Amino acid sequence: MKKLILIDGNSIAYRAFFALPLLNNDKGIHTNAVYGFTMMLSKILEEEKPTHILVAFDAGKTTFRHETFKEYKGTRQKTPPELSEQFPLLRELLDAYGIKRYELENYEADDIIGTMSKMAEVEGYNVKIISGDKDMTQLVSPNTTVMITRKGITDMEAYTPEHLQEKYGLEPKQIIDMKGLMGDKSDNIPGVPGIGEKTAIKLLKQFPVLEELLGHIDEISGQKLQEKLETYKDQALMSKKLATINRDIPLTVSLQDAVYGAPHPDQQKALFKELGFKSMLEKMGAEKTEVQAEMESIPFTVVEKITPDIFANVSSFYIEMLEENYHTGNIVGFGLKNKNGLFFLKAEAALGSEAFKQWLEDEEKIKHVYDAKRSIVALKRHGLELRGVDFDLLLVSYLLNPSDTVEDFASVANKHGYQNVPSDETVYGKGVKRKLPEETVYAEHITRKAEGIDILEETCTKALKENEQLALFNDLELPLALILAEMESTGIKVDIDRLKQMGEEFKQQLHVIEEKIFELAGETFNINSPKQLGVILFEKLGLPVIKKTKTGYSTSADVLEKLEPAHDIVKEILHYRQLGKLQSTYIEGLLKVVQADGKVHTRFNQALTQTGRLSSTDPNLQNIPIRLEEGRKIRQAFIPSEKDWVIFSSDYSQVELRVLAHISGDEKLIEAFQGDMDIHTKTAMEVFHVKAEEVTSNMRRQAKAVNFGIVYGISDYGLSQNLGITRKEAGKFIDRYFESYPRVKEYMDEIVREAKQKGYVSTLLKRRRYIPEISSRNFNLRSFAERTAMNTPIQGSAADIIKKAMIDMAKRLKKENLRTRMLLQVHDELIFEAPPEEIDVLQEIVPDVMEHALELNVPLKVDSSYGPTWFDAK
Known part of the structure; x- marks a missing residue:
C-alpha cells in the first residue's frame, strides 16, 4: 500500500527550537531547530519507509481566516530571530533529503495537509500526519493517523479514531466543535469564555454538534453556563469556523509530486558539515574516495x-x-x-x-x-x-x-x-x-x-x-x-589529593542537601527521578504546574528556576543537581586527564573560533564553572609545580566594552572609562534616567546584561531570556541603550554598511571574518549576518589584545630574567606560577605589559592577585 507522510513544517520547527538548547555551528549560526527536525525526519524515514512525503509550511502571516477574524493568531509573539534564521536551512535540509516542500499564499500548512490527506484517502493511501498541533486530530480517519509530538521532538502520540474516542470520547469531526466552545489561546481563537476542555467534552456528549447544542441551550444544566452560551453564541460559531481545516484548497501540487525517491548524499554531507552535525555524518558513513x-x-x-x-x-x-x-x-x-x-x-x-x-x-x-x-x-x-x-x-x-x-x-x-x-x-x-x-x-x-x-x-x-x-x-x-x-x-600541576578530598566533601554535602530536601518534602524519595520529584512538588506541596511531559510533570532546570521563589525545596534541588554535575563532570573528569607528571596538559585551539579567541580541550580549562561557590573551589586543585611558589593571576576588566568605546568613539562610554566609572552603573543611570546613588542592584544587573548583550549582538528575544522579562521590555532596553550611546548605534550601522561593501569585517589588527550572508535576499540570514558584523570586530579585537599581551609578557619575563612561567590563558585572564621573591616585580610588570598591549583611546585595566592555588589567586 502507498504511504504518505505529511509534516507540519512550522509546528515541528517551533517544537524543535524550544525543546532543544540554543545550538550553533562554528560560524555562529543557530542550528537547534534544524537539528531537532533532522532527528525527527531520520526517525520517520527509517521507521515508516514512506512512498510519498511532503512538508507543508505557512506562506505568510495573513490567511483567509483573517477575513473572518482580524485578531486570529494576533497574540502570538514575533518569531525569535534565532529561529527565523533557521528556516532557510530547513528548506535546504529537505532539498538534500529529496523531500517535496510546499506552501501556498493565503493558506496555512494545516490546510495543505488537510487537502493532501483527503486526496490520498480517496486514492486508498495510508496517511500519517506529523505535527505538534492537536487541531490536526480533526483529520483522523481509518486511513489517517495523526502523530502529535509529546516530549522532545521524536516522542509522539498516535491519534487514531479509537485513541481519540478513548481519550476524549469524541469523533474526529467533533474536535472543531470542541475548539468552537473552548477556543485556542495559542491561535487567539476566543471560544466561549469560561468553558474549558472538560466542559466542552461534556456538552458535546449531550449534543454532538455545536450548532445543535446552540439550538438547545435551554436544555443545558446550569443557568450561568446557559447565559455564557447565549451571550457568546456567534463567537462560538466563528471559533469553530476558524478551527476548521479547509480540505478543498486550490493546491498546485499533486500526490505524484510527493513521491519520495532518494536523498542526495553529497548535498546532505555538505549541509551536515556546514551545520556541524557530526553524528549525522557518522551515521551516513562518509563515502571513501579512491586513495x-x-x-x-x-x-x-x-x-x-x-x-x-x-x-x-x-x-x-x-x-x-x-x-x-x-x-x-x-x-x-x-x-x-x-x-x-x-x-x-x-x-x-x-x-x-x-x-x-x-x-x-x-x-x-x-x-x-x-x-x-x-x-x-x-x-x-x-x-x-x-x-x-x-x-x-x-x-x-x-x-x-x-x-x-x-x-x-x-x-x-x-x-x-x-x-x-x-x-x-x-x-x-x-x-x-x-x-x-x-x-x-x-x-x-x-x-x-x-x-x-x-x-x-x-x-x-x-x-x-x-x-x-x-x-x-x-x-x-x-x-x-x-x-x-x-x-x-x-602544563599545570594538579593536587590530586585535594581533588579527591573535594570529591568526598561534595559527596557529604550532597548527603546533607538530600536530608534537607527530604525534611522539606516530609518524606524520602528518589531526587533523581523526575516522576517522584514531580509528585512531591506538584501534588504534595501544591506548586504551580508549569510544563507537563508524557510521563507527568516537567522538573527541568528552566521549570525549577521559575519555581524557586515558591518554596525552599526548589533551591535545594537546584543546588543538589549542580553539585552532582560538578562531582561527575569536573572532579572525576579532571582526575582522568592528569598525566604521569601530575599535571594536566591542555591543548589550546588556535585555529578554531571565527573571532580569534583561543579555546582549550582535554581538559577544557576555560569551562570550569565559577558561578557556584563549589565550582570556584575546584580551582583549589590547581597549584604551582615548585615548592613554596604561588599562582599569580591577571585579568582584563571589561576589555570588550573598552574596545567598543574605542571603536565607536562614543563620548559617554569613553568618558566613563577614562573616569574609571563602573560602566554598568553608568549604563543603568543612562537607561533608567537616575542618579548613581539611585541605581539599584537589579538596575545594575539589567544594565550589565544589556552592555554585554550589545557586544554579542543580542536580540530582544535573547535579552528577554537572560533577564526573565518580555521581549517588548527587552526591546525597550535596547532602544534606550542606543539613545544613551548614539555613537555605538552609528558604529553598528556603519560596520554593517562596510560588511555589505567588502564582504567581511576586520579587527583592529586586521583579523578578518567573511560574512557572505550579509547580502542574502533572505531577511533572517541577513539579520544574523548583520549582528555578526556588529560584534566580530569587538570580540576579535579583544582576542587580539590578550594574544599580544601574551607575546609581550613572554618577552618581558625573558628580559627581566625571571623564573616565572606563564601557564594558562582563560578568556581575558593570564595565569602564571612564580617564586615568592618575584611577586613584587610581577605586580609591577604584568599590569604594565597587559595594559599597554594595544593603545586605545580608553585605558585598559588589569586586576592582579596571587595565592597558593588558582582559587586563592582570584
Missing part, C-alpha cells in the same frame, strides 16, 4: 639512514601523528621537501639522529610546517627543540578565512588549490578502525603533505600580503604558537 590510485603519483625516497645532506635547503617539514592528542600520541614519521625532492623519514631513525637534532634546533634553517604548535610539542616530548619556523599552513589558512572548517590537512590544502592529497580518514580509517596501512601507503601520504606545504607557501603568503595580514601572522599568531606550545608542554 592514491586516482591522484597524480609523486616520487619520494624512504630514508633508512639519516645524514646531514638530507637537510640541505629543506623547504617544508611535516610531522605525522595518528592520535589527535599530540601530548600523548606517537610520531609515525616525517615528510621533508628539499631541492632534491621528497623524503620520508622513519620516526625511530630520525628521533635518534644527531643530524636531525642539529637541523631542527638551528634557528637559521628555515622550516615551513603545518601546525607549528603541535609540531613543537610533539618533538619536545622527545627532547628536541623545533626552531626556525617561518610559515605555518594551518595558521595562515585560518587567518585567510577563519570560517573554513578544519578537518585535516587535506581539507585545508584543498581549499587553497592543492588536491593531490587524500583525507586522513581515507588512508587510516576512522574510530576504532583507525590504523596504519602498509608503510609505502602512509609514507607516500606523509610526503604528499610535505609537498603541499611547499607548493602552497607562496600562494598563501601572497594572499596574506594582499589582505594586509602579514604582520598579523608574523607578529602575532606565529609567535603566539611558540608561546602556547611552551605553555602546553609546561
Whole structure:
C-alpha cells in the first residue's frame, strides 16, 4: 500500500527550537531547530519507509481566516530571530533529503495537509500526519493517523479514531466543535469564555454538534453556563469556523509530486558539515574516495639512514601523528621537501639522529610546517627543540578565512588549490578502525603533505600580503604558537589529593542537601527521578504546574528556576543537581586527564573560533564553572609545580566594552572609562534616567546584561531570556541603550554598511571574518549576518589584545630574567606560577605589559592577585 507522510513544517520547527538548547555551528549560526527536525525526519524515514512525503509550511502571516477574524493568531509573539534564521536551512535540509516542500499564499500548512490527506484517502493511501498541533486530530480517519509530538521532538502520540474516542470520547469531526466552545489561546481563537476542555467534552456528549447544542441551550444544566452560551453564541460559531481545516484548497501540487525517491548524499554531507552535525555524518558513513590510485603519483625516497645532506635547503617539514592528542600520541614519521625532492623519514631513525637534532634546533634553517604548535610539542616530548619556523599552513589558512572548517590537512590544502592529497580518514580509517596501512601507503601520504606545504607557501603568503595580514601572522599568531606550545608542554600541576578530598566533601554535602530536601518534602524519595520529584512538588506541596511531559510533570532546570521563589525545596534541588554535575563532570573528569607528571596538559585551539579567541580541550580549562561557590573551589586543585611558589593571576576588566568605546568613539562610554566609572552603573543611570546613588542592584544587573548583550549582538528575544522579562521590555532596553550611546548605534550601522561593501569585517589588527550572508535576499540570514558584523570586530579585537599581551609578557619575563612561567590563558585572564621573591616585580610588570598591549583611546585595566592555588589567586 502507498504511504504518505505529511509534516507540519512550522509546528515541528517551533517544537524543535524550544525543546532543544540554543545550538550553533562554528560560524555562529543557530542550528537547534534544524537539528531537532533532522532527528525527527531520520526517525520517520527509517521507521515508516514512506512512498510519498511532503512538508507543508505557512506562506505568510495573513490567511483567509483573517477575513473572518482580524485578531486570529494576533497574540502570538514575533518569531525569535534565532529561529527565523533557521528556516532557510530547513528548506535546504529537505532539498538534500529529496523531500517535496510546499506552501501556498493565503493558506496555512494545516490546510495543505488537510487537502493532501483527503486526496490520498480517496486514492486508498495510508496517511500519517506529523505535527505538534492537536487541531490536526480533526483529520483522523481509518486511513489517517495523526502523530502529535509529546516530549522532545521524536516522542509522539498516535491519534487514531479509537485513541481519540478513548481519550476524549469524541469523533474526529467533533474536535472543531470542541475548539468552537473552548477556543485556542495559542491561535487567539476566543471560544466561549469560561468553558474549558472538560466542559466542552461534556456538552458535546449531550449534543454532538455545536450548532445543535446552540439550538438547545435551554436544555443545558446550569443557568450561568446557559447565559455564557447565549451571550457568546456567534463567537462560538466563528471559533469553530476558524478551527476548521479547509480540505478543498486550490493546491498546485499533486500526490505524484510527493513521491519520495532518494536523498542526495553529497548535498546532505555538505549541509551536515556546514551545520556541524557530526553524528549525522557518522551515521551516513562518509563515502571513501579512491586513495592514491586516482591522484597524480609523486616520487619520494624512504630514508633508512639519516645524514646531514638530507637537510640541505629543506623547504617544508611535516610531522605525522595518528592520535589527535599530540601530548600523548606517537610520531609515525616525517615528510621533508628539499631541492632534491621528497623524503620520508622513519620516526625511530630520525628521533635518534644527531643530524636531525642539529637541523631542527638551528634557528637559521628555515622550516615551513603545518601546525607549528603541535609540531613543537610533539618533538619536545622527545627532547628536541623545533626552531626556525617561518610559515605555518594551518595558521595562515585560518587567518585567510577563519570560517573554513578544519578537518585535516587535506581539507585545508584543498581549499587553497592543492588536491593531490587524500583525507586522513581515507588512508587510516576512522574510530576504532583507525590504523596504519602498509608503510609505502602512509609514507607516500606523509610526503604528499610535505609537498603541499611547499607548493602552497607562496600562494598563501601572497594572499596574506594582499589582505594586509602579514604582520598579523608574523607578529602575532606565529609567535603566539611558540608561546602556547611552551605553555602546553609546561602544563599545570594538579593536587590530586585535594581533588579527591573535594570529591568526598561534595559527596557529604550532597548527603546533607538530600536530608534537607527530604525534611522539606516530609518524606524520602528518589531526587533523581523526575516522576517522584514531580509528585512531591506538584501534588504534595501544591506548586504551580508549569510544563507537563508524557510521563507527568516537567522538573527541568528552566521549570525549577521559575519555581524557586515558591518554596525552599526548589533551591535545594537546584543546588543538589549542580553539585552532582560538578562531582561527575569536573572532579572525576579532571582526575582522568592528569598525566604521569601530575599535571594536566591542555591543548589550546588556535585555529578554531571565527573571532580569534583561543579555546582549550582535554581538559577544557576555560569551562570550569565559577558561578557556584563549589565550582570556584575546584580551582583549589590547581597549584604551582615548585615548592613554596604561588599562582599569580591577571585579568582584563571589561576589555570588550573598552574596545567598543574605542571603536565607536562614543563620548559617554569613553568618558566613563577614562573616569574609571563602573560602566554598568553608568549604563543603568543612562537607561533608567537616575542618579548613581539611585541605581539599584537589579538596575545594575539589567544594565550589565544589556552592555554585554550589545557586544554579542543580542536580540530582544535573547535579552528577554537572560533577564526573565518580555521581549517588548527587552526591546525597550535596547532602544534606550542606543539613545544613551548614539555613537555605538552609528558604529553598528556603519560596520554593517562596510560588511555589505567588502564582504567581511576586520579587527583592529586586521583579523578578518567573511560574512557572505550579509547580502542574502533572505531577511533572517541577513539579520544574523548583520549582528555578526556588529560584534566580530569587538570580540576579535579583544582576542587580539590578550594574544599580544601574551607575546609581550613572554618577552618581558625573558628580559627581566625571571623564573616565572606563564601557564594558562582563560578568556581575558593570564595565569602564571612564580617564586615568592618575584611577586613584587610581577605586580609591577604584568599590569604594565597587559595594559599597554594595544593603545586605545580608553585605558585598559588589569586586576592582579596571587595565592597558593588558582582559587586563592582570584
